[in-house]
Amino acid sequence: MEGVVGDSLLNGGGWRLLQQETCDVDNYTFLDLYKSLVFMVALWVAGKVVTLVGAPPLVGQILTGVLLGPHLAQFVPWVGAWKLVGALGLMLLVVEAGIDVDLEMLRLIGLRGAVVAIMGSMVTLAMGFLVARHILGLDVKGSFVVGASVSPTSMGISLSVLRAGRLLNSPTGQLIIAAAVLDDILALILLSELSALENPTTWNIIKPIFSAVMLLFGFGFLAIYVIPVILSRFIYPRVPERHEENVSLGMLFLLTLGLAPAARASGGSHLLGCFIAGLSFCTSHQVEHVWVSQVKRILSWLLRIFFGCTIAFEVPVRAFASVEVVKNAFIILLALSGKMATFIWARPLTKFNALVVASAMSALGEFAFIVVVFAKQEEFITEDIAASIILTILITILVSPFCLRLIIHYFTRKSRRAAAKARDDTGDDAKGNPPLYYFMQTRCSGSIGLQDRLLRTLIDSGLQIVDIRSFHPRINDLDVDIIYEAFLCDENLRVPASRYRAPLPEEEKKIDLCLRTLHEELSEAIRDPENGAVRVGRWYAGIHSEEDEVDAEAAFGLAGKRMKDRNQEFETNVNRMHHDDDTHGLHGFVHRSMSDIDFFCRPSESSAGTGKASSSPQHHREMVAS
Numbered sequence: 001m002e003g004v005v006g007d008s009l010l011n012g013g014g015w016r017l018l019q020q021e022t023c024d025v026d027n028y029t030f031l032d033l034y035k036s037l038v039f040m041v042a043l044w045v046a047g048k049v050v051t052l053v054g055a056p057p058l059v060g061q062i063l064t065g066v067l068l069g070p071h072l073a074q075f076v077p078w079v080g081a082w083k084l085v086g087a088l089g090l091m092l093l094v095v096e097a098g099i100d101v102d103l104e105m106l107r108l109i110g111l112r113g114a115v116v117a118i119m120g121s122m123v124t125l126a127m128g129f130l131v132a133r134h135i136l137g138l139d140v141k142g143s144f145v146v147g148a149s150v151s152p153t154s155m156g157i158s159l160s161v162l163r164a165g166r167l168l169n170s171p172t173g174q175l176i177i178a179a180a181v182l183d184d185i186l187a188l189i190l191l192s193e194l195s196a197l198e199n200p201t202t203w204n205i206i207k208p209i210f211s212a213v214m215l216l217f218g219f220g221f222l223a224i225y226v227i228p229v230i231l232s233r234f235i236y237p238r239v240p241e242r243h244e245e246n247v248s249l250g251m252l253f254l255l256t257l258g259l260a261p262a263a264r265a266s267g268g269s270h271l272l273g274c275f276i277a278g279l280s281f282c283t284s285h286q287v288e289h290v291w292v293s294q295v296k297r298i299l300s301w302l303l304r305i306f307f308g309c310t311i312a313f314e315v316p317v318r319a320f321a322s323v324e325v326v327k328n329a330f331i332i333l334l335a336l337s338g339k340m341a342t343f344i345w346a347r348p349l350t351k352f353n354a355l356v357v358a359s360a361m362s363a364l365g366e367f368a369f370i371v372v373v374f375a376k377q378e379e380f381i382t383e384d385i386a387a388s389i390i391l392t393i394l395i396t397i398l399v400s401p402f403c404l405r406l407i408i409h410y411f412t413r414k415s416r417r418a419a420a421k422a423r424d425d426t427g428d429d430a431k432g433n434p435p436l437y438y439f440m441q442t443r444c445s446g447s448i449g450l451q452d453r454l455l456r457t458l459i460d461s462g463l464q465i466v467d468i469r470s471f472h473p474r475i476n477d478l479d480v481d482i483i484y485e486a487f488l489c490d491e492n493l494r495v496p497a498s499r500y501r502a503p504l505p506e507e508e509k510k511i512d513l514c515l516r517t518l519h520e521e522l523s524e525a526i527r528d529p530e531n532g533a534v535r536v537g538r539w540y541a542g543i544h545s546e547e548d549e550v551d552a553e554a555a556f557g558l559a560g561k562r563m564k565d566r567n568q569e570f571e572t573n574v575n576r577m578h579h580d581d582d583t584h585g586l587h588g589f590v591h592r593s594m595s596d597i598d599f600f601c602r603p604s605e606s607s608a609g610t611g612k613a614s615s616s617p618q619h620h621r622e623m624v625a626s
Helices: 005-021 030-051 057-068 079-099 103-109 111-134 140-149 155-164 171-197 202-238 241-265 270-279 285-294 296-314 317-321 323-345 351-361 366-377 383-426 450-460 505-526 546-562 617-625
Strands: 435-445 464-471 474-476 479-494 533-538
Touching: 030 057, 030 296, 057 296, 057 383, 079 171, 079 241, 079 270, 079 285, 079 296, 079 366, 103 111, 103 171, 103 450, 111 140, 111 171, 111 323, 111 351, 140 171, 140 323, 140 366, 140 383, 155 171, 155 351, 155 383, 171 202, 171 270, 171 351, 171 366, 171 450, 171 464, 202 241, 202 270, 241 270, 241 285, 285 296, 296 366, 317 323, 317 383, 323 351, 323 383, 351 383, 366 383, 383 435, 383 464, 435 450, 435 505, 450 464, 450 479, 450 505, 479 505, 505 533
Parallel strands: none
Antiparallel strands: 435 479, 435 533, 464 479, 474 479
């Protein structure tokens, strides 16, 4: 047997079949060419059509491949060649997955993201193994295949739904994506472990894990500390600007060509080598840009072929008519309770966040198909069991994103009602004593677990989190700042909301104490005393005035002054961040006023020793001018 899953797809699934079809690879007819063109168009059309009903494009592509492929219509010529091209698309997809790893986000999420990924994969693997072993009656190899098939989460499906729901920059969205990234790494290790099942000695089982860990840590270190320095200081300065993109892409391909066979030789999957090659350039904005501009469109077509041929041609569609196959598919679905249980790590642990995490993590994807196809070709499982696993994967691909969209849509309406209430409570026509609303903004260097510390601070403050988002604009390949922005509601402190009615002395004292305490706790949470900056203040969602514009300019200038030592400029006005693509959260349709405590200043600095914070435009202008 070839060592890894990729050999099965490339040798067993592609080239070997190509040799069986004909000895003269140039001997094709116009009819073959025309059928191939029709098939390509059909893949494209099917992918577009299924999106109209909310299904991922890969569902339409797989269905098209099944209908026109060798198991039914036998319309597609040169089956082995198509599968070979699809396997090439898989390799490039894994390279892209490595490039897209957001190290800053992984650092922000910290240990919680790793726990969600490990729990979601390993617990589901164990449950799948137990279900297959004790309910379906499979042997050890078959049971491991079932567990490994239901372990990987589809990052592509989760990413598309969360982006459409405007949740990518929320703590929950970032937790899901971080866990899915780590989930992909675990899936690659599981793929390597499958090759050890034929001769399951202790060394054969340990070898893929050992090689994967060494490669990931070694090249992960290079990606963070070495390659960005080499590119920015030694490569790009010596290359004409018009050739920088080609040099970047060439270096990526050279590393891929070297690491793919190296990973295979070390007992792992060649796909792991592809992932590590992309990971090595994950901090390079230049590589990311050239990949999108030169490779992305080609990859989209290769992936259509991957799902429509490499995967679809292996689907035993006739077995779906068996009642036993359908029954086993629903039994295997029980193992996904391990994925759904990861909701306990959502922060804050609200009903919305819990449902989003459970739905997003239960969608299986690309690596799940690869596991079952490899196991079927190597006869670790029967054709009926393979059909049951594939049916399970298809069910999750259809049901999980549908449920996730419904959940996001339902809570989006609640979020809009909360925003409307905030506008009513803080507008010029506000009546009575509604709750107070605050906002907070932080900007600092990234550190491990930063998000958890900020969330814990806000939760412990007793304030209700109306909405919270984070952004990390890239200054360059070596320097990234983290911006957090949250809107809070204080149900315990109620005063007349209009900013044109000055608070009474006792009210002002309570507000000032609350804001100062929150400012100090947030400053401690970001752990960046030299470059970090914190701003807190009253949030007037329903008021807009010229004073706000003046204060915004003053605060922006002061922020630039505080960050001067880092030679950074704010590309985003953090005082008035309008996120046009964010219609789910509050950012798209509310306005924030200036604070009662000066932007990026400690409270003791904000009023020239008076002990009282000032929010007048003149005060801000004087501070900036100084």
